[in-house]
Amino acid sequence: MGALSSRMSWNRVEEPGAPEREEEAEEVAVAAIEEGEESEEARPTTSQGRHKRKTGPGRQLTKAPCGKRAKDSLGSVYETLFLRGEGSDVQIRALGEEWNLHKVNLCQSGYFASMFSGAWRETTMTTVELQMPDENIDCEALHEALGSLYRDSVLIPRGRVVPMLATASMLQLDELIEQCREIMKDTVNVQTVCSYYYSAECYGLQDIRAMCLQWLLDNLMTRHNEELLREVSLDLMKEVIASSELFVMEVEMDVYTMLKKWMFLQLQPTWRGPHRDLLPDADSWFAGSRQESEGTAFLETEQGRAFVPVFQQLRLACIISDLPSARIIDQDALIPATWLSPVYKEQWLALLRAEQTRELGPTDVCVSDLQRTSMRCGGRLYRDEQCSWRWAGFNFGWDLAVYYANRRIIFKHSALNKSGGLAVSLLWQRKVAFRLRLASLDRAGRAILRRETEYQVLSLGKDEELEVVNLENEHVVFPIYVTCSFLYLPREGRFPE
Secondary structure: OOOOOOOOOOOOEEEOOOOOHHHHHHHHHHHHHHHOOOOHHOOHHHHHHHOOOOOOOOOOOOOOOOOOOOOOHHOOHHHHHHHOOOOOOOOEEEOOEEEEEEEHHHOOHHHHHHHHOOOHHHHHEEEOOOOOOOOOOOOHHHHHHHHHHOOOOOOOHHHHHHHHHHHHHHOOHHHHHHHHHHHHHOOOOOHHHHHHHHHHHOOOOHHHHHHHHHHHHOOOOOOOHHHHHHHHHHHHHHHHHHOOOOOOOHHHHHHHHHHHHHHHHHHOOOOOOOOOHHHHHHHHHHHHHHHOOOOOHHHOOOHHHHHHHHHHOHHHHHHHOHHHHHHHHHOOOOOOOHHHHHHHHHHHHHHHHHOOOOOOOOOOHHHHHHHOOOOOEEEEEOOOOEEEOOOOOOOOOOOEEEEOOOOOOEEEOOOOOHOOEEEOOOOOOOOEEEEEEEEOOOOOOOOOEEOOOOOOOEEEOOEEEEEEEEEEEEEEEOOEEEEEEEEEEEEEOOOOO
């Protein structure tokens, strides 16, 4: 069998005679306790490979509850059989350590059950060398996982969940995997979310992966944390930025600014400094790079090409529709001109359509359009008091204000003489496709309140308003994060001439 992979997909094998093996283990344990002090000849000696430690490396196990397994009811079975290795019939060697163990106990693991019951050469061997290609598995985790085969429960500290999950996955210990899963569910936060996400993806815990992804969608832009940005990989960031579920605070330009900081931290992982210095230092570093490359857009340089798939998820049309944002994009020169020119053309034609046709907006909801191309924007409700906001930019005839009052969120189409936004062709009636979502997050970043609307078309006349969300009967904890997706015009080719 040779080197044993941590990613084997063997299923647990129920061997003929498994109950007899269980009884054999109980008899060995009873005999060891009744005899008390055995003769030195009856015990494995150091030269025979006695386990080098009497206790686990810096770990303690919880006291096993009585009644689940007969061997646990004997109290000292763990110490007698596992720590001292009495009656051992196989020695496991791995990571520079040795364990004198018992095949009947090891076969509770699907990994060892397949090893000792098949045609593998290890079936008849008394010493088995294990190679650990998974860097998440360490000696401490392996010791505790093997020890779990001799007792009912293991205490897993939060900081040890990933190594234990890696080891339990290799050994196919379903109960230990489930214990890791439950701990991860309860402890997802800014320090653990990325490591949990990568581990869940590696070891097949799809529910944990989805939970961590949702945490990032809720929190990546609602909190500012440099350590978190350092830990987010290129593939993960691409998935987050592309998602229509991302809680965008303010406008799409803020997504770009966050990506600029993230890219700088990926390229300069040793950067340390106060939060207020991160963006100026990033701008300074990219300006120096631009001079060295003689004006070449950073994403077209050798260093920048790796980040192209992430920046391609930006909704550039929503950025260049705001003049200050367009100027920053041009000044930074991170994004190639070949990306921007078609977007400028598309937005100019869209403005002409809104100005010179009677196009009122979308007539039905195309979910794919909303998910991929809608304007993403959002804001925070810091306390339960009346407030309102609107997002600047070319909104194609809409001066749409958002109000919060009396636990209600309301959209209002302002009258022509009350316009406060940048717009063209301020018709008395317009249509917009939209979706609104809100969430209240606890200190760990987990949602304690979540509400969302369906994708729908809004049609309002002059000074008309629509109640979008009512939280009057909800237990609300502030701040509340509100994010909206708006589509003012259907995509080219989706409307009649």
